[in-house]
Amino acid sequence: MEIEEKQNPNSHERLRRVTPKSWSELPLDLLSSVFECLSFANFNRAKSVCSSWYSASRQSVPTNQIHWLILFPEENNDNNSCTLFNPDEKDKLYKTQDVGEEFAKSICRATYGSWLLMQDPLFTLYIVNLFTRERINLLPVELLWEGYELGVSSRKGRMKSRGGYVRSPVFWIDEKTKDYVVLWGLRDWCVFYSKKGDTSWNQIPQTPDCFDMVYKDHKLYFIGYFHSFKIFDLSGEIPQQIFEWSVFVDRSSLRGRGVWATTLVVTLTGKSLKVERVKRDCCFQVFDISSGRRINSLGDESILLDQGITVSANDTNGFIRNSIYFNNAYQKHATDMFIFNLETRKTEPLHTFDSFSFQFSRAQWFVPSFTLT
Template identity: 60%
Template sequence: MEIEEKHNPNSHERLRPRDTPESWSELSHDLVISVFKRLSFANFRRAKSVCSSWHSSSRQCVPKNQTHWLVLFPEDNHSDNNSCTLFNLEEKDRLYRTQDLGLEFAKSFCMETYGSWLLMCNRMHNLYIVNLFTHERIDLPPVEAQHGVTKMERTLDDDVFRITSHNGKEYKGIRLRSPVLWIDEKTREYVVSWELRGLCVVYSRKGDASWNQIPETSSCCDMVYRDSKLYFLSLFGQFRIFDFSGEFPQQTFQCGVIVERFRLGIQLRQRSNSLSIVATKLVVTVTGEVLKVEKLWRSRSETWPFRVFKVYSSGFLKKHNLIYSLGDESMLLDQGITVLANDTDGFIKNSVYFSVSHGKDVHDIFLFNLETQKTELLHKFDCSSVQFPRARWFLPSFRLT
């Protein structure tokens, strides 16, 4: 009798609880949605193809978006240069392509990213923000519309600018350096900031018709914007924090931070096998600490080692302490942030992800492991014969529209 009961389908039916589904497709709608909300983008795509019921449930939620992707820009002479290719570290053998983003996009270059938004600059030096997935576009004020002591005008030749500083000195040409982008997904409130030819930092927010100049912010070394605060470091070691939570930005902190560029580079070359500093960056960690990161160059091995210093934490200047580990975090140097790293999101903890420029807006992405002190190319994109020399990190948002 016991053997017969094991093989009798009716006996299984009697033992099965009344509300237990016979197949995955019979799981309750609320339960499936709860599962979908916990999945990464890659697993979200796989799960929604299980059956028609799961596919229907997937339309009512979006995958979690805690993993940064790479957006890969084609070369200028590429035949299909109106779109971008997207790469997810969780799927090392798969690439995604965006829809056609338009002819102007093909003639623009990306200055910065935030979420799924790109800060773009076209050949006429007009700036705009565009969403990779929805194609929503926000035009920014003309770069010559400046509110402050530094004056700027566009000449009859639309590609030439004349700039007059506060002391009357004139410059020709424009340099948009240290770009910053932040935007709220729901309200579309935004902050865009950049340095104007080494003279001052300018910013624009939603509703502004011009760029507002921040006094005494010349010679910018680097800037990072996080949690309504702009962190500014000058080439001469002035470290400042501006709070953007009010109607006007207010300086809340100022101190001196060592910025050793050419002087330290000479010292290092004399005693460390031609090791020199090539860049100094600010990075804000997951916990809100501010790091100063020196990108070095060792000519003999042709590698880029890094030195990381903790300089600020919770309203206090930290001693210029050299740190050797990021713990469970990874650093995205170009974005000026750290992210938590684990075995499932594709990031390697205690590592620095950085780009190397080979010309205007042309980058390769590398990984430097602080523990092993080794540098390697992030990914060779073996799944495609097409080369993508321009790449930037972004945090995708898959909100339904």
């Protein structure tokens, strides 16, 4: 049986009417779908094409969020702008506008999205958005120091600077409501936290020996000096401890080599890892906290060591799978950022930056936010 295809004489006319004459006439739902797949850099480029694309960008929430590196200006540098590096665009660097002298003299202690937790030379803490410059001043911490110093000065002798006692600060902030929580620890006391609306710093008494912390998905992951590992749920008014474990790892493979530094890391799936950097070698060992066993593969993930997290690593975001990204802050005159591959056990530079322009001990990973303006 032969089937004859019949043409509607009006179909060509309808097709002519719905076919866009230019890229600016693409349907809004199609444009929105495209914008949701774009990276931060391409998103901002695309929304500048025309008014219709800009309108589509305002109705899109991209899911392709990739960590960038922010390199802070050196002290006593006349240029107070920051340099931004996108791993997906290895041959391109971006510069921010002048961030101001106060910002340039402050130290970034943690990041969340495009928000930075800064500490000025007087050890005052504040949160600031890198792009919008919106600032939130935090509660002063001076009231805590008197009691703390009275308790430790007699047995420790000469006191260190107050800023040296602020350990592993972490924070979270809601981009729309500006609700936030900031946490930091004192080694011999406990972890302190403050939320939006609080009039004083609050204590988490179950944390007397803070060594390192990670904040992820409204949970605080805590590891102490004496092998204690705890998880606190911060979704309510008061932090609730929901998990506790004693950490013991198999270091037989070290063969007499000591550990230079230890970092707590939380994976994309919520697994907790202990990462140790070995002395005399630019290499790392990774352990599963729950089992104490050494891990030789991260799969399709990579560790951002100073963030204490893993990120997805694939061909589209520029990160190399099964690797650890770290800076050489443990060495004086550090001049680069590095990648340690767990499979090959080799280290290579992330990028050949101009060592005369950047101070790499002040580099931080962050996620550029898609703000609607």
